Amino acid sequence: MGVMRFLVQPSELLDDWPEVHRAYVTGFDRHVFPTQVELEGNLVKCQRPHSDSGKLHVAFPVEQHGRPVLTTTSLREREEPYLLPLELARGKIAELRDQSSAWEIIRMEIPESYRVAERRAFQLLAQASAVQNDPDECCRIARRALTAACDASDVLLKSYTSQRIAVCHRAPSNPPASLGCGLPWGTLNEETKDLFCSTFQAAAIPIEWKRVEPVEGQYHWDIIDQLVDCCAEHRQLPRGGPLIDLGAGGLPQWLQPWEHDILNMQSFVCDWVETAVSRYQGRIRLWEVSAYGNSGGALAISEENRLGLVARTLETAGRNDDDAQLFIRIDQPWGDYQARGHHRLSPFQFVDAVVRSNLGLAGVNLEINVGYRPRGGSSRDMLSFSRLIDYWSMLGIQIHVTLAFPSDVHEDPNANQDLEVATPVWRRPCNEDVQAEWVETFVPLLMSKPAVTGVYWTHLTDAFPHQFPHAGLIRADGTPKPSFEALRSQLSFGTTQPATL
Template sequence: MPVKFEIYRNGARLTAFEPVAAMAIGPESVPVPGEILFRDGLLIVNRKDDHAVGIALLWDVGPLGSFILETTRLQPREKPYVLNVELARFRLMKIVQKQEDWNLFDFPKFEKFLQKLHEGQMLFAETLGKLHDPAVAAGLADRALEMAIDLSEQLATFHTDLLLNRRKQTNGFVKHVFGCRIDPQVNNERYREMVATQFDYAVVPMSWKEVQPQEQSFNPAPVDEWVEFLSKRRVPTIAGPLVRLDSQNVPDWMVIWEHDFDMLREMAYDYVQKMVTRYRKAVAVWNVVAGIQSNTAFSLSFEQIIELTRLLVSQVKTLLPGARTLVTITHPFGEYHARGRGGAPAGVPPMLYAEMLANAGIAFEAFGLEIELGVPTTGNFNRDLFQMSCALDKFATLGKPVFITAIGVPGRHNADPGDVTGGRLNPDQAGRWHRPWDPQLQAEWMDAVYQMALSKPFVEAIAWNNLTDVKPSLPGGGLLDDMLQPKAAFTKLQQLREKFRPPPVQVPTAHGAPAQPATPPTPPPLPRK
């Protein structure tokens, strides 16, 4: 039996509704396969079993924004649920859970939030008393949900301030916090100078598809130039991800090995060996694999995903025993897991993959994490600040630091013909955070999300996903415009760098006067082959 919902807007039941980014939700808010359709005035979730299931979808919360929101898990029954009511129920429940997880009760300033929560709960109680009149109940639930969304973002900010102050007092920040992912194909002097002088480190992608476009062709020249430049300028480098199994990064010639895991493993092993050997003296951190758990280009089993991760990390460690390595999680909300073929789940839920890696004895040093929001593709619809804080919290128990190796949102609310998709993605169709995206809102989002992320003691560094609006991965997603002029987000990033810059370490001389630390030696030139 399916789970069914009625939907109300402005006191009237909807007879036509297009569910956007809708997916079935299982335990622990993990998306699961399921058929979502609107038929005969009902939103229906069809599953092959009769287990309790929720639904998540893009939902408009008025002035606060439009986000992917979810319901609690519900038992199938003949009578339809009211979607408005169940969305409010879940958010209020999540607030209660997180205020306990965050241990907020001991802070006097928390009283005002408790009062707001009480008001929301009383309004929801009134909602439950009106379920015999679904239209009235839905109107009350909409008000309760709006209060809950507003309160949850305020709580996320309050918790951020508490942890940031604590981390500052203990000097809990590393030296290199703020980075940027560069485009190796860009060869522009101003672009390079901005990277060298305005960031703590650089992320240099090493796309397998671009470096090895043909099986017997190896073309690392653009990467060579960037790695050598950064090495000469003593800019720390995160290299990779080396292997990302998606259509944008897997070489076209690999398609013939789509169902041959042994050959995929051999080819990936050979590629990683070449790259690590070539840049072994110039790279600070190796991002070995990214998004392998989402299974977008190859149909790998759970065991094969873990085996391939273990093999490639071990290979880097064999070549460079002292290297720092990352394994990167993409799409941390796991939407891809609900998009499998024939009703089967796709890939592995992100946190299950992370937990398995953390407990499997694989010798990597940290998790990487990619968060790109604001475009209408699976995994990239808008989320609010509270949801993002909750998602990061899941890494707290895994015992490893987190590097956010790519993060970003659009800087415009309409399609960008100059982005990597050629203008196929319209941010206006992916929801909004308070208001439609523009350069100023992009900077405000950066400020809120960077501080929230850095309040987590396990988050070590953050890199923005696009330096410029020259072929960005998100519409208007760069820190600089297409003429390489600073945007509001670039200015905000420099303010954050100044705010979180660790105090200089003073080394006393023999006479007691502080001396500047010694200048580090110039890294050796890039090895040539």
């Protein structure tokens, strides 16, 4: 058993810092170790199965930046505790220098304002390092260094985004990603339909097994047919699925008697995939075949069997439509759920295994939902998003990103009651303006990434049943939230023509 110890000053931080219990340690290969966090006074102890060097990841309060997930450099185990703010500042500055150097090599223009902010952060880090014999003073200065480093990070990433968007404008053959949104299981009124069609280039159509076939052998296609017809009429790119939802409650209830009979379950699953893909062959060319295979939760299906089901469904979909582009959805793509110790494969390893099987996987859809629990992610900064996309792009396949961010903290009667909004969510208390600000910050960055071919918002309106509380762009009364206009403005970054295949 390996143990890493971190001292936190001032100790009052621990009075309102629930995120510390979700801290985790990663190895040199980004693999997340099962991590158990214990508090002893103002000492944070992270226990894990191995004693190798590792990086601590934890959401930490930073002035003017909320509580982003920050990472230390690789640290060895030792008896003397590390000073946590100091190590987080060291890790953040190291990330910044590494990223800015990499971008400078490819001739990105590094703004002088970034260099000034980064130098200020490093000077504060040096001052903090010089007074480690006074933990209170060291941690106080280190927290100032963290604020300066996060300021520098924002400057660098905003400059990167604007330069990438400019490149896309100069090279029309490589436009920014298409902008899409999830449609509800229901009939939209004309006003909502007009808002959607005038804003988005792509649509995620909820062809979900438990909705289409709630009773074995009884299919309900009417709503799906209407949505597909609407996309065709307005020349929008439809993406169907997820056909198989391997998350908690994602499969039809009538399938439960076969949860321990994987062979029969595969037969049912493949029959459903064949039925759906064949019905819309030629009308839907982009399919999200499965979702949440990496994290699981559906019935009692093991990780190994989930991987097998994902492979079989891809094979079936490809066999029934060789022109289709097939995607799978991955949630919590940083892999922080592995800290609970229930998963052997990281999200990246899960998809890599599918890619290596040569089953025709065209891309991966990374679901990033910020501010939800128990199945959600903590706040992260633009640099973390950028590095995540760069890492996943090593697979050499398309990347779609599906986003969710709440506009309210209160109960949402139309949302999944197993999910709630975790507070604090981002830099300021959660409201509709903060949701719009988050959209304006992260969506342009994602659309500028070369590997990203689609950016989708999780669902359009809060008026219909949906998964994530208050994440819709339109209120339950049918009026748009500020985030809707924030997303509409992203069309100016690329072509205003609908995306087609």
